[in-house]
Structure formats: C-alpha cells, structure tokens
Amino acid sequence: MTDAAQPEALVSAADGGDPRALARLISLVENGSPQLRSVMKLIAPRTGQARVIGLTGAPGVGKSTVTGAVVRAYRNRGLRVGVLAVDPTSPFTGGALLGDRVRMQDHATDSGVFIRSMASRGHLGGLSWAAPQALRILDAAGFQVVLIETVGVGQAEVEIASLADTTMVIVAPGMGDSVQAAKAGILEIADIFVVNKNDRPSAQEAIRDLRAMLAMARYSDGAWKPPIVPVSAMRGDGIDDLVARLDAHGEWLNASGERDRKRLARARDEISAMAVATLRERIGALPGEARLEELAAQVASGKLDPYSAADELIG
Amino acid sequence: MTDAAQPEALVSAADGGDPRALARLISLVENGSPQLRSVMKLIAPRTGQARVIGLTGAPGVGKSTVTGAVVRAYRNRGLRVGVLAVDPTSPFTGGALLGDRVRMQDHATDSGVFIRSMASRGHLGGLSWAAPQALRILDAAGFQVVLIETVGVGQAEVEIASLADTTMVIVAPGMGDSVQAAKAGILEIADIFVVNKNDRPSAQEAIRDLRAMLAMARYSDGAWKPPIVPVSAMRGDGIDDLVARLDAHGEWLNASGERDRKRLARARDEISAMAVATLRERIGALPGEARLEELAAQVASGKLDPYSAADELIG
Secondary structure, three states: OHHHOOHHHHHHHHHOOOHHHHHHHHHHHHOOOOOHHHHHHHHHHHOOOOEEEEEEEOOOOOHHHHHHHHHHHHHHOOOOEEEEEEEOOOHHHHHHHHHHHHHHHHHOOOOOEEEEEEEOOOOOOHHHHHHHHHHHHHHHOOOOEEEEEEOEEOHHHHHHHHHOOEEEEEEOOOOOOHHHHHHOOOHHHOOEEEEOOOOOOOHHHHHHHHHHHHHHOOOOOOOOOOOEEEOEOOOOEOHHHHHHHHHHHHHHHHHHOHHHHHHHHHHHHHHHHHHHHHHHHHHHHOOHHHHHHHHHHHHHOOOOOHHHHHHHHHO | OHHHOOHHHHHHHHHOOOHHHHHHHHHHHHOOOOOHHHHHHHHHHHOOOOEEEEEEEOOOOOHHHHHHHHHHHHHHOOOOEEEEEEEOOOHHHHHHHHHHHHHHHHHOOOOOEEEEEEEOOOOOOHHHHHHHHHHHHHHHOOOOEEEEEEOEEOHHHHHHHHHOOEEEEEEOOOOOOHHHHHHOOOHHHOOEEEEOOOOOOOHHHHHHHHHHHHHHOOOOOOOOOOOEEEOEOOOOEOHHHHHHHHHHHHHHHHHHOHHHHHHHHHHHHHHHHHHHHHHHHHHHHOOHHHHHHHHHHHHHOOOOOHHHHHHHHHO
C-alpha cells in the first residue's frame, strides 16, 4: 500500500529533506492525485520562502550544464537547492530529457540538492497547473533556491518566466543568430542573458548581436536592464559573475517592490489555472465521453458548429 | 460602423474569395468576438474539405521559404491555398514574425493565396482555441489547401500537429544536431522530415542523424514511415519530391482511415477547448477581479492554498 501514505507523513518527511518523500509528493502532482488537496493545505503556511530562478533557451545551448554550475555555486554558500526540469513537449520525450540529467550526476549524492524532471503529459494547461505545485512542494520543504529549467522556446517559457523571480535566458554561439532568438519571444522574458560556451570563436558575435538588440529596447526609470553574462559552464568560467548578477537582480526585486508584485501575479495565475482545471474536470465528469464522441462526429461532418457543441456539452 | 458588418455578408464575401472579408473574419477570431458564434453556425456545413498541412521547426530553419515553395507548387496545380502563420510565443513578437512574411510577397498579388499571421495573445489555450477557428474560416471559404506554419518547438507544435492532416518538420544543417531536435519532441509529430538548405556541406550529416534515429523507431504493420526529404526551398530544389510525398501521405490517410480518425479527434479537441474557454469566461464573469485579487493575496502570504482559493472563486 505504498500509494496510501498519509499526506501528513509525506509532508513531514519531505520537510526533513527525505528525497523519497519529496519524489512521492511530486509524483502526486504529476498524476493529479486527489491527495494533493490536503498536501497543499498542509504546506501553504510554509511557502513563499524560496528564491525561484528560471532557466530557458533553445535545445543544445547547454542549459543543464549551466544549471549544474549554478547549483554548485549555491551549494558552496551552504544553500539547499531544488531543480525542476520541465519538459513542455510531448510525453514521449521524458526519456530524452532524463538523459540530460546524467550531466548533473555530480550532485546525486548531495542531500542538499534535489533534482526532478517533470513532463507535462501533453495536456494543454498541464504545465501551468503542475509546475507551480511542484514548486510549492520544494519551497515548503526548505529549499532556499529552486531552479526551474525548461526546454525549447515558446509559450511554456513565458509561463516559466511568470513562475520565476528571475529568469535567465541561455544562448550559445552557432545555434542560430540572436535575431532568431528575439523572434522566438524570449528576449522579453529575460532578466539575465547568459552566453554559454564563451570559449567558442563566435561567442563575441552572439554578445554583439544581443547588445545591439538590447540597445533598441526602451526602459523606464528604475527598470531592470538585463545584463549579458558570458560563461563557459563546462569549465566554470564566469559563474561567479553570473551568481553576482542573480544576487543583484534579487536585490532589485526587493527594492523595487517587484518581488511582491510578481508573487501576487503568480498566485493569481495559480488560482485561475486551478479553477480552470477544476472546471475542466467537471466537463470530463459531466456528460460522459460518449456524448463528446457523438458531438465530435456531428462537428466533423459539418452538422454542428463547435460553439453549439460546447454549449450542449456543458449545458 | 465597419465592425458591425453582418456575419452573413462577411461569410458570403469570404466565400467569393474577398481577402478583406477573410481578414475581417479572422480578426473576429483573434479578438474573440461574440459574432463568431453566428459565423461558425453559418459556415459549419461548408467545412471539412480543405487539406491541412502543418509546418514546424526551430527558428532559422527556413520555414517561411519552404511554405512559399509549397504554396507555389500547389498554385501551379490551380489549387487555392491559405496560409496561417501562428506565433505561439508572447504577444510582443507579432511584429518580428510578420517581418518574415515579407519573403512570401511574391504571392501578395495572387488572389488564389491568402496569408495571415496570428498571435496567440499570450493566453494559454489561446492557440488551441483560435487556430482551429481560423482554419474553419479558410476551409469554408474554399481554400483546398491550408498550410499552418508555427514558430519554435514545444507544446504549440504538438497542438498544430493535432490540427493538421499532415505535419512536416523542417530541420536545417548547422542548427544544432538532430538528436537535439528529437529531444524537443518534434520527431513524434513528423509525417515528413524536410532537410532544408541541402546545398550546405553539413546537410548529409543531418540526414544521416535523422535516418539513424528513425531506424530506432518501431512501426506497426501498415503504419506510415516518415520519409526524409532534402530540399533547398530557396533554389526550388526537391520541392517536387516534397509535394509527391505530401500526396503519398494524403493517400495513406485515406486508405488507412486515419484521416477520419484525425478529424474526429480534432473535432473532439475543438469542442473541449471551446467548452473550457466558455467556462473560463464564466470564471472571469463570476466573482469579479477584486475577489481574485483578495484570494491571490491570501495565497501569496501562505494563508490559503490554491485549491481552496479556486474553490472559493468558482463556488
């Protein structure tokens, strides 16, 4: 009866840093378990402490290596660090992403580090529903820093940025020019640009392109201007500077009141996502799959439009 | 009173191929107009005819150039072609994506081609709600082929694939290796792999990598095995072969019964997305923004968990 462990027992073990209890709690999130409701009630008073840092960038720029280097830097300060690696793509890729985690094996025996991959199960809204809950679990378990790493560029990144206090966008030389990165909408979410693999000859070009693009942006008084930080995460070059920039952004968040504003916005998003998920569940539960099949056949054959079908579905 | 045009008049003008009427109808979708309801009722009987082809791939692989070449090939057959360029990222990037459309200017004066960019307005669910409706409009207006092009890799691509009868995944040499592409979850959605820029020296390497990866996949009897088609869309090389592969996939869809299955699944997704959007609207309308603000403050301070807050919000 391993699945029937009491939420109370799991929460208290996780609070003591038990990695198996943490893993179990996050599996509850992935599976959308009904036990989550009591878990979330229990941990609510302990949340709001962790510093949340998002990492994003196109495949191949070295996100996992940067994550590993940043984890090491915070561990050297004695902070407990949680890592959520979120895969916004199809459920099929869970394995591939996990392969990446191998690079972080040097933290595998460190009880001050907890690393977990999460797939969004291909459901739209899956990520927006699950990631904040996993974050709450790590936050309540006393991880002072939580890194959220996500793959690819697109809508999921924008969501990750809305979860994080500070978002790092990683680029690498030779992975398509930076103007392409701008097109993908990640410029707007970056608090810090990290140019990884700075030992490559074309790194200077990437930095120059980013700089030119940032020069075109307009900032209001007191706004944060994203720095460009060249690193070689593999060699450990530039990581001290990167962490200093993370600290500087943290201070700016506090001084500007932006941290509170972000956290309020995050809570709003979380409640809305939860409300939509609840309503979606009710749709699923209401008229039964068979009715949806009938309506779908009518829509596919042009007998009915999707609005009228949706109205019939939800009554 | 340009906004007060009767849905009937717009639909009948769009059916005659009037690009301004089409643009107006798609703007109704982008703006979530209440008039859409009558539009969708009017056009339902005329839908289900268009062949829907999805194009996706990382930024910089040349999606727009491939789209342009495929449009030209179908135009040469005398077919009317609609293009929806969907940007799943933040609303800020609309302009950047539109810049790309410049490459398709050679179709600008051809009344048998209609090209439209759509942003998803940053709402989660925006794309899954809006793209199928825009597709319905083009379908009902008599475009025999509709190409849906989307930027980036991630969840949005999986959704586009669920909209399309046939999905092409475009890769290009030197844009990160194909194993990285696999990681991004696009392998599973590809019916056809297009290796663009085949005149580059590293194209053979990209083809070899893709081939090796496909060799590891298992296919059941009668399943479609995605071909790898090298092209140079800029020079027009390989486009005839690509269109022949598109035709072959179309025939397979018919023979296998897969087309009907896909269309039924699409209708199901559409109805569900519409039902969720309707319920989401009701949330917005129900307890007012002020109540959500209060609840968010309680969640942010740890006084309340998001489940209980969502319950209070929807009652």
